[in-house]
Amino acid sequence: MTPPTSNPTATGAKREAILDAALELFVERGFHGTAVPAVADRAGVGAGTIYRYFASKEALVNALYQQAKGAISEHVLDDFPTDAAPRELLNVMWTRMAQWVIANPRAFAFLELHHHASYLDEDSRAIEDRLFGFARMFVVQAQGARILKSGQPEVLIAIVFGAFVGLMRASWEGRVELTPETLRDGEQCCWEAIRA
Amino acid sequence: MTPPTSNPTATGAKREAILDAALELFVERGFHGTAVPAVADRAGVGAGTIYRYFASKEALVNALYQQAKGAISEHVLDDFPTDAAPRELLNVMWTRMAQWVIANPRAFAFLELHHHASYLDEDSRAIEDRLFGFARMFVVQAQGARILKSGQPEVLIAIVFGAFVGLMRASWEGRVELTPETLRDGEQCCWEAIRA
Amino acid sequence: MTPPTSNPTATGAKREAILDAALELFVERGFHGTAVPAVADRAGVGAGTIYRYFASKEALVNALYQQAKGAISEHVLDDFPTDAAPRELLNVMWTRMAQWVIANPRAFAFLELHHHASYLDEDSRAIEDRLFGFARMFVVQAQGARILKSGQPEVLIAIVFGAFVGLMRASWEGRVELTPETLRDGEQCCWEAIRA
Amino acid sequence: MTPPTSNPTATGAKREAILDAALELFVERGFHGTAVPAVADRAGVGAGTIYRYFASKEALVNALYQQAKGAISEHVLDDFPTDAAPRELLNVMWTRMAQWVIANPRAFAFLELHHHASYLDEDSRAIEDRLFGFARMFVVQAQGARILKSGQPEVLIAIVFGAFVGLMRASWEGRVELTPETLRDGEQCCWEAIRA
DNA sequence: CATGAATGAGTTTTCATTCAT
DNA sequence: TATGAATGAAAACTCATTCAT
Numbered sequence: 001m002t003p004p005t006s007n008p009t010a011t012g013a014k015r016e017a018i019l020d021a022a023l024e025l026f027v028e029r030g031f032h033g034t035a036v037p038a039v040a041d042r043a044g045v046g047a048g049t050i051y052r053y054f055a056s057k058e059a060l061v062n063a064l065y066q067q068a069k070g071a072i073s074e075h076v077l078d079d080f081p082t083d084a085a086p087r088e089l090l091n092v093m094w095t096r097m098a099q100w101v102i103a104n105p106r107a108f109a110f111l112e113l114h115h116h117a118s119y120l121d122e123d124s125r126a127i128e129d130r131l132f133g134f135a136r137m138f139v140v141q142a143q144g145a146r147i148l149k150s151g152q153p154e155v156l157i158a159i160v161f162g163a164f165v166g167l168m169r170a171s172w173e174g175r176v177e178l179t180p181e182t183l184r185d186g187e188q189c190c191w192e193a194i195r196a
Numbered sequence: 197m198t199p200p201t202s203n204p205t206a207t208g209a210k211r212e213a214i215l216d217a218a219l220e221l222f223v224e225r226g227f228h229g230t231a232v233p234a235v236a237d238r239a240g241v242g243a244g245t246i247y248r249y250f251a252s253k254e255a256l257v258n259a260l261y262q263q264a265k266g267a268i269s270e271h272v273l274d275d276f277p278t279d280a281a282p283r284e285l286l287n288v289m290w291t292r293m294a295q296w297v298i299a300n301p302r303a304f305a306f307l308e309l310h311h312h313a314s315y316l317d318e319d320s321r322a323i324e325d326r327l328f329g330f331a332r333m334f335v336v337q338a339q340g341a342r343i344l345k346s347g348q349p350e351v352l353i354a355i356v357f358g359a360f361v362g363l364m365r366a367s368w369e370g371r372v373e374l375t376p377e378t379l380r381d382g383e384q385c386c387w388e389a390i391r392a
Numbered sequence: 393m394t395p396p397t398s399n400p401t402a403t404g405a406k407r408e409a410i411l412d413a414a415l416e417l418f419v420e421r422g423f424h425g426t427a428v429p430a431v432a433d434r435a436g437v438g439a440g441t442i443y444r445y446f447a448s449k450e451a452l453v454n455a456l457y458q459q460a461k462g463a464i465s466e467h468v469l470d471d472f473p474t475d476a477a478p479r480e481l482l483n484v485m486w487t488r489m490a491q492w493v494i495a496n497p498r499a500f501a502f503l504e505l506h507h508h509a510s511y512l513d514e515d516s517r518a519i520e521d522r523l524f525g526f527a528r529m530f531v532v533q534a535q536g537a538r539i540l541k542s543g544q545p546e547v548l549i550a551i552v553f554g555a556f557v558g559l560m561r562a563s564w565e566g567r568v569e570l571t572p573e574t575l576r577d578g579e580q581c582c583w584e585a586i587r588a
Numbered sequence: 589m590t591p592p593t594s595n596p597t598a599t600g601a602k603r604e605a606i607l608d609a610a611l612e613l614f615v616e617r618g619f620h621g622t623a624v625p626a627v628a629d630r631a632g633v634g635a636g637t638i639y640r641y642f643a644s645k646e647a648l649v650n651a652l653y654q655q656a657k658g659a660i661s662e663h664v665l666d667d668f669p670t671d672a673a674p675r676e677l678l679n680v681m682w683t684r685m686a687q688w689v690i691a692n693p694r695a696f697a698f699l700e701l702h703h704h705a706s707y708l709d710e711d712s713r714a715i716e717d718r719l720f721g722f723a724r725m726f727v728v729q730a731q732g733a734r735i736l737k738s739g740q741p742e743v744l745i746a747i748v749f750g751a752f753v754g755l756m757r758a759s760w761e762g763r764v765e766l767t768p769e770t771l772r773d774g775e776q777c778c779w780e781a782i783r784a
Numbered sequence: 785c786a787t788g789a790a791t792g793a794g795t796t797t798t799c800a801t802t803c804a805t
Numbered sequence: 806t807a808t809g810a811a812t813g814a815a816a817a818c819t820c821a822t823t824c825a826t
Contacts, residue, residue, distance in 0.1 A: 014811090029314055032228030036796060046812040051797065116369070118225055151381050158366035159359040159385050166358015167351065173312070176350045185347050189355050193389035210786090232821055233788090242787035244823075253821065406807090421706060424620030428800055429809090438808040440802075449800065508761065510617055543773050546764045547755065551777050554754015555747040562746035565704070577739050581747050585781035602790090624817060634791040639818065787826085795819070805808085 015053045017043040019067070022060055027109045031061055031119055058119050065114060065124045068107040073130040075100045080134070086142040087191060093135065094164065094187045101168050102178065108168060132157065139194075148194050156194045163190050211249045213239040215263065218256055223305045227257055227315055254315050261310060261320045264303040269326045271296045276330070282338040283387060289331065290360065290383045297364055298374065304364060328353065335390075344390050352390045359386050407445045409435040411459065414452055419501045423453055423511055450511050457506060457516045460499040465522040467492045472526070478534040479583060485527065486556065486579040493560055494570065500560060524549065531586075540586050548586045555582050603641045605631040607655070610648055615697045619649055619707055646707050653702060653712045656695040661718040663688045668722070674730040675779060681723065682752065682775045689756050690766065696756060720745065727782075736782050744782045751778050 021043035025034040036057055040047040054060040076096040081088065101108040114120065139153040148156060167186050170176040217239035221230040232253055236243040250256040272292040277284065297304040310316065335349040344352060363382050366372040413435035417426040428449055432439040446452040468488040473480065493500040506512065531545040540548060559578050562568040609631035613622040624645055628635040642648040664684040672680065689696040702708065727741040736744060755774045758764040 030226055030228055032226055033314070035794080047796095048798075048812050048814095049810080052810070057796065118229070149381070149385065152372055152378065154366055154372045155363065155378055155381060156385070158362040158372060159382060160362075162360070162362015162365070163355040163358040163389070165362065166354040166356075169358070170350055170354035176348055176354060182348065182351055185345070185351055186355060189345065189352070189389040192391075193355075193359070193385040195388075231819080236788090243789095243821090244787050245785085247822070248785070422618055422620055424618055425706070427798080432809090439800090439810095440808050441806085443801070444807070510621070541773070541777065544764055544770065546758055547770055547773055548777070550754040550758035550764060551751040551774060551781075552754075554751040554757070555781070556750070557754065558746040558748075558750015559743065561750070562742055568740055568742045568746060574740065574743055577737070577743060578747060581737065581744070581781040584783075585747075585751070585777040587780075623815080635817095636791050636793095636819075637789080640789070645817070787824100789823105789825095791820100791823085793820095796817090798816070799812100799814095802810105802812085803808100804810095 014043070014045055014049065018045065018050055018053055018060070019064055023064055023068075023106050023110055026061065026064070027106050027113060031057075031114065031117065058121065061114065061119060062121050062124045064110065065120060066127060068104070068111050069124075069127050069129075071104070071107070072097070072100050072111070076131060077134060086138065086145075086147050087195075089138050090160070090191055091187060093131075094183070094190065097131075097164060098178070098183050105172065109172065112165060112169075132161075135160075146196055149196050159193055160190045163193070210239070210241055210245060213241065214246055214249055214256070215260055218260055219264075219302050219306055222257065222260070223302050223309060227253075227310065227313065254317065257310065257315060258317050258320045260306065261316060262323060264300070264307050265320075265323050265325075267300070267303070268293070268296050268307070272327055273330060282334065282341075282343050283391075285334050286356070286387055287383060289327075290379070290386065293327075293360060294374070294379050301368070305368065308361060308365075331356075342392055345392050355389055356386045359389070406435070406437055406441060409437065410442055410445055410452070411456055414456055415460075415498050415502055418453065418456070419498050419505060423449075423506065423509065450513065453506065453511060454513050454516045456502065457512060458519060460496070460503050461516075461519050461521075463496070463499070464489070464492050464503070468523055469526060478530065478537075478539050479587075481530050482552070482583055483579060485523075486575070486582065489523075489556060490570070490575050497564070501564065504557065504561075524553075527552075538588055541588050551585055552582045555585070602631070602633055602637065606633065606638055606641055606648070607652055611652055611656075611694050611698055614649060614652070615694050615701060619645075619702065619705065646709065649702065649705075649707060650709050650712045652698065653708060654715060656692070656699050657712075657715050657717075659692070659695070660685070660688050660699070664719055665722060674726065674733075674735050675783075677726050678748070678779055679775060681719075682771070682778065685719075685752060686766070686771050693760065697760065700753060700757075720749075723748075734784050737784050747781055748778045751781070 018039065021041075022034070022039045025039055025042060028034075036050055037047045039060075040050055043050075050060065054063060076093060081092060084092065135157050136153050139148060139156055142148040143150055143153060163186065167176065167178075167182075171178045176182060214235065217237075218230070218235045221235055221238060224230075232246060233243045235256075236246055239246075246256065250259060272289060277288060280288065312321075331353050332349050335344060335352055338344040339346055339349060359382065363372065363374075363378070367374045372378060410431065413433075414426070414431045417431055417434060420426075428442060429439045431452075432442055435442075442452065446455060468485060473484055476484065508517075527549050528545050531540060531548055534540040535542055535545060555578065559568065559570075559574070563570045568574060606627065609629075610622070610627045613627055613630060616622075624638055625635045627648075628638055631638075638648065642651060664681060669676065669680055723745050724741050727736060727744055730736040731738055731741060751774065755764065755766075755770070759766045764770060
């Protein structure tokens with residue numbers, strides 16, 4: 001009667017519980033600082049169960065990384081208004097990134113903390129940073145139109161993304177509150193940082 | 197002839213070698229991912245020797261943290277031209293920070309990676325972020341004088357520091373080259389980001 | 393139509409598949425080196441199914457041992473020509489043993505490798521070695537008739553069985569080929585080894 | 589004062605204790621049936637200590653195998669009277685093998701039980717069986733001189749070595765006592781088994 | 785002072801066995 | 806009856822720390 005996909009204990013429930021628990025603990029204590037049985041405990045499963053879903057602790061962290069990186073990219077780039085003006089493009093990207101971070105704060109923290117870690121495998125590294133690629137394309141266009149400052153496009157991108165991350169970190173650490181105004185102000189700062 | 201306590205290369209040589217080795221390894225592999233004997237090997241000392249200088253692995257990482265945080269603060273704030281105009285203050289801070297990071301790239305990476313880690317002790321957390329405090333003071337003053345954008349001063353600070361870190365990370369990861377022009381451009385972006 | 397208990401392929405098919413798979417794996421990797429799920433995989437049954445036929449992994453290895461030991465004894469001793477001359481008795485025993493080993497090479501290897509293992513239970517140990525008992529009886533008789541060398545009968549038996557096993561091992565390891573001539577020559581050697 | 593080599597706790601004492609303990613346990617319970625901490629307990633060292641001397645459990649079993657195989661070969665072949673008559677050659681080989689087995693019963697059992705095991709590495713397999721090579725050479729010579737039976741030399745060798753192993757196993761299992769007479773009788777049986 | 789061999793607690797991982805389906 | 810997902814006890818192995826030299 002109940003469709004299988006709506007059953008909360010359906011296929012994948014344990015896998016999700018493990019991923020959730022691992023995300024929390026890897027953010028709190030780091031990869032090497034987190035013992036597999038601790039993940040199992042928090043997920044409410046036996047220690048051996050983790051190895052039915054992930055070949056190793058490394059496979060688990062990589063699955064988490066690829067999932068999170070894919071999810072933020074998809075959220076930001078889905079139906080992206082490619083033809084909009086640069087100011088509007090910044091607004092869309094900034095707003096969508098902020099939405100995703102607010103909805104998935106731990107996943108964002110996880111991505112930041114595990115960026116370029118030695119236990120990430122080739123697949124994780126190979127996930128081209130689609131956000132970066134997109135951003136670069138638009139920056140180059142807008143530089144051509146003299147709308148943005150000239151110079152290496154990577155510098156402008158590093159500044160905007162850096163500022164975004166700085167704001168998110170300030171929020172985790174309780175130094176600023178992420179209100180709509182704060183976000184809008186931050187976005188405007190970034191626009192003025194890069195416009196010609 | 198030379199009194200042992202006054203010979204800087206003799207007395208502190210091993211301690212320095214241990215700190216250097218630990219800095220490298222903690223950046224490469226993280227705190228929990230680095231074995232104490234590995235630090236000893238890279239430092240060229242016996243494993244037991246580390247415990248003559250540091251009570252524990254945690255004490256070592258905290259010493260490193262406090263040393264690095266103190267060093268960058270001192271480099272930036274020493275003889276700080278408190279009375280200069282806001283644009284000049286940003287220039288001094290940005291330039292000195294960049295100088296220190298270029299001279300101590302691993303130490304800066306270490307500070308970024310180990311920020312707020314669970315194994316940092318009270319002393320490490322208690323190092324008030326003097327840079328932050330200074331910056332906040334000037335931002336508030338300049339906001340009062342309508343030179344900077346209004347709003348929470350922490351937002352402006354998060355944006356500028358975030359952009360700085362973003363630029364440094366882009367440099368480690370080879371996406372931008374840290375030339376004097378790049379740095380000057382980045383600084384100018386930040387100024388335009390925050391000025392009223 | 394066919395009563396289930398009399399259908400040899402239906403009723404015992406899974407049990408046989410499990411025994412066959414276990415025989416292969418125990419020979420390849422040893423008892424402790426073989427995982428129960430690996431046996432299930434090779435047998436083409438579920439892991440839980442094994443426990444419907446055998447109470448434990450130990451029960452499985454013991455069933456295998458007793459089956460193999462019983463089978464070789466039966467093959468050799470069935471309708472044994474008790475009254476034949478010693479030379480003829482050796483021929484019958486040697487020939488039948490060789491037949492069985494050629495037909496059941498893995499079972500013979502299994503018996504050799506698991507002889508006196510700590511996980512064999514009392515029943516397995518208690519299977520009096522009927523071949524041994526028979527052989528001893530004939531050796532003692534033939535010694536009495538001055539046809540075989542005098543001395544402890546167990547020495548002669550150990551030599552003949554040892555030589556037989558040596559030949560079989562040389563065959564597994566590819567050092568000799570088990571042709572009818574080879575077997576006949578080996579038998580003749582053994583006869584000359586023990587005759588008075 | 590005391591020369592280091594005569595100090596019972598000198599270099600290697602722990603390594604020897606580990607090898608001895610492992611030899612006993614591998615014979616009693618097999619490779620996979622023996623836990624590393626059990627070896628450590630019996631050797632009177634900490635579990636971690638084993639890994640200071642051997643890279644892994646596999647490295648330990650291989651060291652043991654190579655040591656034992658080398659020792660028996662050396663004992664038998666050292667100063668071998670190459671020019672003696674075949675009957676004398678058999679006597680020397682048989683007697684020396686028996687001496688070594690009586691002095692090192694567990695090591696011989698170990699070699700028999702771990703022969704061709706899957707966890708032996710290339711080096712262990714590569715130890716050419718020098719005894720075999722020697723024996724084959726003499727058998728071929730003696731066959732040329734019509735002193736031994738003709739046919740594949742490997743068959744005669746398999747029979748003699750098989751008989752020897754059979755006798756040793758009968759002794760471990762308490763079926764025969766290894767007196768000088770028993771050994772001499774066994775040797776004579778083997779001679780009559782193979783002579784032309 | 786400096787060392788590095790030694791250790792046992794803790795880590796990742798495997799596996800015999802159970803049990804809900 | 807048959808299954809295979811789940812498990813926890815136990816395996817191999819690592820490493821922070823100590824201490825005899």
